[in-house]
């Protein structure tokens with residue numbers, strides 16, 4: 715009787731409360747649903763949460779990429795691609811010289827001929843990124859390579875394009891010592 719009473723009173727209290735204030739309860743509980751469906755308030759919060767999560771994932775991916783890039787960067791800075799170009803009577807080899815945009819190179823100019831030659835590429839040198847020290851190796855858009863010697867210059871390849879290359883020694887271009895540098 716005793717345990718039944720309280721439950722009975724609760725059951726009694728509930729119906730009476732629900733019966734006495736059904737409009738008030740329904741009005742208080744009802745608004746959230748129409749707001750959610752009508753103006754999409756809840757949906758927008760959900761979307762924000764998804765965007766936040768996506769942002770967090772993107773941020774994580776970005777940080778990871780930055781860490782990877784940071785670990786790779788010093789190695790690529792220490793080890794630029796070496797491109798050996800032979801200057802002979804009277805041609806450049808390879809020709810064209812193929813480079814990739816933005817990549818760092820050491821152009822190793824090798825002259826095994828008995829004549830002096832030069833590597834003249836004014837537009838290419840002007841467009842390439844170089845330290846002032848490296849740029850000082852280039853005179854008037856060219857690098858002179860005495861017979862049997864090697865000259866090196868380090869640079870970052872410019873935006874993609876085709877740049878003329880020649881030897882400026884008298885008649886060498888006419889003899890065929892010309893070519894191009896193609897940056898992809």
Ligand SMILES: [Cu+2]
Nearest residue numbers: 831881883886
């Ligand atoms: Cu020449």
